[in-house]
Amino acid sequence: MKQLIEGFSQQLRNALEIGERATVTFAGPRYNNVVMAGMGGSGICSSILQAYVADKLKVPVVVQKSYSLPAFVGPATLVIASSFSGNTEEAVSMVRQAMEAEAVIGFVTSGGELLRIARANNMPHIVTPADAGPPRACLGFTLVQQLYLLHYAGLLDDTFKTELNQSINLLEEQSGSIKVQASALASTFHNKLPFIYASNTFEAVALRFQQQLNTNAKQLAHVGSFPEMTHNEIEGWHQPEKLISQMVVMCIKTAYDHPRAKLRMDLASTVCAGKGLEMLEVEAMGATFLEQAFYLIHLFDWVALYLADLNGVDPDSNDNISYLKREISKL
Numbered sequence: 001m002k003q004l005i006e007g008f009s010q011q012l013r014n015a016l017e018i019g020e021r022a023t024v025t026f027a028g029p030r031y032n033n034v035v036m037a038g039m040g041g042s043g044i045c046s047s048i049l050q051a052y053v054a055d056k057l058k059v060p061v062v063v064q065k066s067y068s069l070p071a072f073v074g075p076a077t078l079v080i081a082s083s084f085s086g087n088t089e090e091a092v093s094m095v096r097q098a099m100e101a102e103a104v105i106g107f108v109t110s111g112g113e114l115l116r117i118a119r120a121n122n123m124p125h126i127v128t129p130a131d132a133g134p135p136r137a138c139l140g141f142t143l144v145q146q147l148y149l150l151h152y153a154g155l156l157d158d159t160f161k162t163e164l165n166q167s168i169n170l171l172e173e174q175s176g177s178i179k180v181q182a183s184a185l186a187s188t189f190h191n192k193l194p195f196i197y198a199s200n201t202f203e204a205v206a207l208r209f210q211q212q213l214n215t216n217a218k219q220l221a222h223v224g225s226f227p228e229m230t231h232n233e234i235e236g237w238h239q240p241e242k243l244i245s246q247m248v249v250m251c252i253k254t255a256y257d258h259p260r261a262k263l264r265m266d267l268a269s270t271v272c273a274g275k276g277l278e279m280l281e282v283e284a285m286g287a288t289f290l291e292q293a294f295y296l297i298h299l300f301d302w303v304a305l306y307l308a309d310l311n312g313v314d315p316d317s318n319d320n321i322s323y324l325k326r327e328i329s330k331l
Contacts (some may be wrong), residue, residue, distance in 0.1 A: 001216060001308075001315040004137040005301045009171040011132070012294070015144035016164055022145075024124045024152040026104060031155065032076040034061045035069060035103075036146070037094040041135035042082035042108070044211060045143040047204035049150075052289050054201075057155055067093045069101070077103040080149050082142055084128070084135035086112020089328075106149040108142055124149065134316070136215055139208070139297065163290040170291050171298055178295075181282075182302030188248055188280065189213075189303070190310045194221040197229060197268075198252035199261045202284075205296050206252055212304035216315035219307060226261040226268075234268060237275055249277055254284040254292050 004011075034057070036046030043065045050061045062070060067090050073079065079098040083091040086109040095117060098105050107118040107125035110132075118125035126148060128141040135142075144164065150156040171178075194213065198206040203225040213221045224233050237244060249272055251265050269279040282299070284292035308315040 001133075001137065001305060004133045005298070005305055008140060008298050008301070009168045009175075011138070011140040012144065012164060012168050012171075014129075015141045016161065018126065018128065018141070019144055019148035022126045022148060022152070024106070024126060024149065026078075026106070026124055026153045029076055029104075031059055031078045031104070031153065033059050033072065033078075034150070034155070035073060035077060035079045035098075036061065036063045036082070037069070037079055037091055037098070038082035039065050039088050039090050040211075041139060042084060042088070042091070042142050044204060044208045045139055045146055046080075046082065047207065048143060048293060049146050051201055051204050052147075052160075052293070053150065053156060056157075057150075059155070064094060066090060069094050069097045073098060073101045073103050075102045075104075077101070078153055078155070079103045079105045080108065080146055081105060081114060082108040082146060083112065083114050084110055084138055084142065086110060086114035086116075092117075104153075106153065108145040108149065124152065134318075136212065160290065163288045166288060167286065167291045167294040170286050170295055174285060174295065178299050179302055182299055183306050185250075185280075185282070185299075185303045186306035186310060189219075189307055191246075192248040193243065193246050194219075195247050195249045196221060196223050196252070197250070197265070198223075198225055199254065199257040199265075200225045200228065201256045201258075202252055202254050202293070202296070205293055205300075208297055209300035209304070212301055213307065215318060215321075216301075216304040217307040217311055218313040219311060226257075226264050230264045230268060234271060237271060244275055244277070247277060248280065250280040250282060252282050252284065252296065254296075255287075256289060256292065 046063045081095045110128045110130040126145040132138045147160050196206045206223045210221045210223045213219045272279040285295045286292040
């Protein structure tokens with residue numbers, strides 16, 4: 001896992017090359033909506049993409065992490081199905097429903113059933129490297145190809161390419177300082193229950209961090225977003241007292257946070273202080289959304305890896321997930 005995290009900027013560079021070389025043609029109608037279909041590592045890429053394109057696309061983008069598609073899906077829908085293995089049963093199920101609904105479908109996968117369906121039906125697809133590592137370490141490959149599919153479908157201009165190159169440069173420039181900051185955060189999180197907060201715009205990045213803590217550090221964590229958490233969750237910071245004392249609260253701050261959301265973050269820190277807790281702050285670096293998102297993603301990947309070491313666990317193992325997949329495949 002360490003080697004894969006070390007190579008993240010190179011992964012983004014390789015992903016750009018794959019996207020540029022792809023020969024993808026969409027012959028569908030003008031799209032009224034987009035559905036991003038996928039689970040786990042692919043699903044979180046879709047959530048990050050949804051936040052990125054919120055102020056760029058003129059049509060709604062829905063992220064579907066399930067077995068079923070929304071009822072509105074039809075010939076004017078673009079469905080982008082993502083699965084690293086190509087055999088994720090939820091993604092396969094949604095693709096079959098999309099075909100029945102006569103939606104236009106694009107695929108991001110390394111192989112499996114999804115690639116078979118795409119090739120058999122001459123559907124737009126981009127193939128990612130099958131030997132790149134576990135799906136959670138291949139976010140760059142999946143997310144970048146999702147962006148390219150939106151671009152090839154005529155929905156997204158090519159500004160993202162410049163932002164991706166800027167992101168690569170930022171990660172390489174900040175490599176050393178990212179590791180230092182990550183090590184300090186991991187020490188703070190050790191033997192604690194992390195409560196991770198971000199504005200709604202960067203909630204998907206916070207959720208990605210939670211997932212990395214779960215799968216790599218084998219540790220539970222909680223995610224909430226501003227402003228929503230100040231309308232309900234903040235009242236929960238009373239009980240149980242034993243849990244409150246074990247919390248460590250971290251707030252992610254970016255240049256894309258709404259000014260009123262920032263104010264609510266600051267006020268929430270006062271509530272934290274009243275409980276004897278300190279709200280840690282992590283500031284995103286970079287000038288664009290993608291720069292800040294990839295900076296945080298890379299930082300948090302290192303945090304999860306360092307925390308795995310402190311927890312004495314193997315970040316490459318996924319025994320519980322493997323058990324579940326194995327048993328459900330029998331049914």
